[in-house]
Amino acid sequence: MDLGLRLADRPPEERLSTRVIIVAPAGTDGGRPPARLGLIAENVISIGSAEDADTTLPALDLPDAAFLGRILRIGGQTVQLLDIDRLLPPELASGLFPAADTPSLT
Numbered sequence: 001m002d003l004g005l006r007l008a009d010r011p012p013e014e015r016l017s018t019r020v021i022i023v024a025p026a027g028t029d030g031g032r033p034p035a036r037l038g039l040i041a042e043n044v045i046s047i048g049s050a051e052d053a054d055t056t057l058p059a060l061d062l063p064d065a066a067f068l069g070r071i072l073r074i075g076g077q078t079v080q081l082l083d084i085d086r087l088l089p090p091e092l093a094s095g096l097f098p099a100a101d102t103p104s105l106t
Contacts, residue, residue: 001087002040012042019044021082022046025097048074053062058085063105 004012012018021039050056053072059081062068069081088096 003082004040004042005038006087012040015042017045018042025088025093026085037088037096039084039087048079050074053079 002008002011013049019041021041023037023039024034025037050070050072053074057071059069059070065085068081069083072076072079072081
């Protein structure tokens, strides 16, 4: 999933700092190997941990952007967390990650 298109309606710039981040959405295994989702993000220059946050602010309640999570301050930088389980529209998520009782094609 292209985060530039999802969050800002534009593709990422061609940069050396553009990365594919592999995540595992919750509740997608159902006895199967865990599903993976690749997120394309630009300007990725470091990896941090939410446990290192100096300050944590609650997520905003925005119905059109329910995927926006808490806001953190880590080492003087402001970081917006994303809820990957809400990042995909429900109809797309159900197509990519079918329920556990849906037969596998393999």
